[in-house]
Amino acid sequence: MKKIYAFIFFLVCVLPTSYCPAYQLIGTEVMSKELVAQHYTINSNLDAVIVVDRTIPTFEYHTYYSAGSADEEEGKQGRVHFLEHLISGTGSHEYGKLNQIVIENGGQKSAATSYHVTRFILRFPKDKFDLAVEIDRDRYYDTVINEEVVEKEKKIVLTERSRRRASATRGSLNIFFGLIYGKKNFDGLGTEAFIKQLDPVDLKDYYENFLRRQKRLVVVIGDVDIDHVLTKLDDAYSNEQISGESVIELPDPHYPSYEVLGRRLKRTVKSLSLTRFRKGWYIPNLGHRDYAGLLILERILERSSNSLKSSMVDSGLAKSFSMSVNSYKGFGLISCYAELSHDTSRNKLHTVIDAELEKLKSISEAELNAARNQQLTSMYSAFYNRLSMASSFGRAFASANDPLLYPKLIKDIESIRRDDIPRIINRYLRDYNSITHSLTVPEKKELLPRILSEYRIPVLALAGVGFLMLLGGFIVMLVWGGKKLHRKFS
Amino acid sequence: MFLKLMVSFAMCYAVGVLPTYAEIPNHHIFYRNDNRAPLTSIEIVFLGAGNNQEPPSQIGLARTVSKLIWELAKKQGHLDQLEALGTRLNIPTSTLYQTISIYGLSENCGKSIKIVRDFIYNLEFSESDLQDAKKLMATDYENDLRKNPRTHMRNFALSQTTGIKKYKSLKALKNLSFEDIRQYCDQLLKTDVMFFKVISDLDSTEVAMLLHPITEKRETGGFVHTLGSPTMDSKIGPTAFVSDSNLKTVGCYWLILCGMIGEEDYLPSMISRALGRSGARGLLYKYFREELGLVYGTGSSYRTEEYVRFLEISADPQLQNSEELIAKMSDFLRELPDNPRFWEAIKELRENRNVAYAHVHEQLTPQRRLYSEVYRAIHNPPRRKGGYSSVTDEEVRAFLEKFFVSENMVMIFRGRKDNIREILNTHWPEAEVHEQSLRSVIE
Incomplete structure (x- = not known):
């Protein structure tokens, strides 16, 4: 009997505590009187930072993938940005549905791709935290990448591209970072021809085997309960499964390019x-x-x-x-x-x-x-x-x-x-x-100075010949005039 | 006081506006606590000293003075003193008031206030200081125009159609005299109602003590606050303003005028939200981006400029899609009262607390709350119980029928002018088209 009691005691006391969440606190920073940042690992590929701020009854839920347009291969830039559009815009839903869900629940969403990070932003009232995790998880596992959504998004990305190309400041920035990253036509949105030829199979492969394999960070700031946030993230991601066989490695970190230094x-x-x-x-x-x-x-x-x-x-x-x-x-x-x-x-x-x-x-x-x-x-x-x-x-x-x-x-x-x-x-x-x-702009030079500077020797020779001819003509005229006068007076 | 009131009424009668005295007491402190950062922001607001008191020949007077004050602070070393404390100085001008604001570490706030007080109460400048400030202003005008052509085009279009003043005029700037500036500065410091907007991690008692040196022994008798609201020309459109650009994207804006500042805001705000304010993607995003794929960015915003209220609808099609976009957007706006999707969106805003809430929560930061509190104190707009849920379909329909009509639309386009003129001839033959260079906007 004692053995049975002991066994029951073991079950009651030990088993409930044997559940060990995967997340782990790895750092804390006090930022101000009211704000403290806590850093957790959720799994080997996902970290989270949580900051409780109850000023407004809402929260920000951001997901950062540590890869961006500068991490893409030369000549194939634009896929991460294109995927950002698909993940943020469509996610796991039919075209347009995700936007509707976000609006109906009082939320907002947006996304952006920069050189080394791709971010997805959700903002909701405080009671919608579970929905935010659900959207994030569904996007991560089940983003729809098919012919229909890709073709629709191409039109939008091309419009975005033409708008961006209108800015000379952005143009100069692209050239500058192209030199730093050693890429000739550096443009995070990709060339027009490259965007037009994108196909769903290639994009899906790139998503599965490149972007999804990058380390991610979820940042939650707002009116949230830390335990609840951790429980939901743990439920969603502690057993993260990544399918796909042919992993696309990040290109060698050849940046910054040292060849351009001093130039x-x-x-x-x-x-x-x-x-x-x-x-x-x-x-x-x-x-x-x-x-x-x-x-x-x-x-x-x-x-x-x-x-x-x-x-x-x-x-x-x-x-x-x-x-x-x-x-x-x-x-x-x-x-x-x-x-x-x-x-x-x-x-x-x-x-x-x-x-x-x-x-x-x-x-x-x-x-x-x-x-x-x-x-x-x-x-x-x-x-x-x-x-x-x-x-x-x-x-x-x-x-x-x-x-x-x-x-x-x-x-x-x-x-x-x-x-x-x-x-x-x-x-x-x-x-x-x-x-x-x-x-x-190209330097403008006056025509005469430019001719003089570029063809100095032939111009000088011509001028010399001209001068001699004029001088000769003058002497001939002088002699002729002198003879004529001489004849007149003699 | 009686004499001042009489003079004020006489002046208002002469220029055709009626005064509305703000209910803000002199030296009132609007305060919000924010402990998220050890910072303090103090705005000293001179109510009535904004650019709406400028006669047309003195456009830019208030802004020029703000530039002059900033440059003097720089020249006389006050800016360096403030920067040493980590404090930023800003002197923005708005329609109704002139503001001197400081923002920085709370621990240095007291010292910063004293520097500002000593400086503004001993303001001295010469003709050459003014000439330098005017030169810098002229450069600012050009830089601002280059960086933000949209704002300037909008202001120009409204000034041509509604009679509000242009923001900027190089000609008026050139003609501003030393005496104009001197008089303005004298009146500024003696403004009848000066109040404070404060956000700080310090408590309100500490803040009040900090502000005491500014209010102590301050004389009044300068600017008096009035809300100018001349009658707006009821027939303003359809009018299009086109500026030439060889870009592959066409900037398209529709301004739908909808009354005067101080009127009830619920209807225009609700319609703007149904169409889709920035970040919250409404009907415009769904239809023009998701369904038609004609734009990258589109949105609606509810704005005011001087005393005029309007909704601004924007879209950025590529050149080859510009005709389709302009035609479809024009039809969309004119036919809004018959669009069932619009009424669904209005219903959702009225009935789904979450949908309305998404937009409201942005207003809840201490910074936004303070802004709203001051706006209400100045304009005292009508408020209704129940917010959006109390707005009826009949009211929305009446609003649309009154304002969403061709005669009430001002359009602005930035793109290839021949292309736009051709599109307008086809789809808006009744529109009066004005072409002007971007530069002419500030001349």
């Missing part, structure tokens, strides 16, 4: 209102302490007076000027972008950049503190905006495999000292570590 390149187009000038310096990725120092440096270079920006804009050298620091897969970039009149000397721009950087090597404590305060204001501002906060987690995950690097950056920013700045400038902001590209 100043130019491309011309006939019709362009302003010259677009872009210069970027390779820097370490998010997670490296210097990344925080570079963010502070960016603030200093862009402040309203006594800065690189004011030197460019106030002097009239540039019509507009901006700086940015960004993290990509395996590397970072601090870059500046200027719009200039076509006749502005780009060498002069380089001179100003060099002079400003040199000046900053002796930055004061007060200047550093000012820049640090501005950077903190900017980072804290994102805490008001769930969309922007979620995107920062997603980008940190895709570029450095750790979403919490984003809030940790605040501590790094506080740790930067005055002597870090000259060290960072000397180490990263050197011309040989940079790539420069200008998109401008």
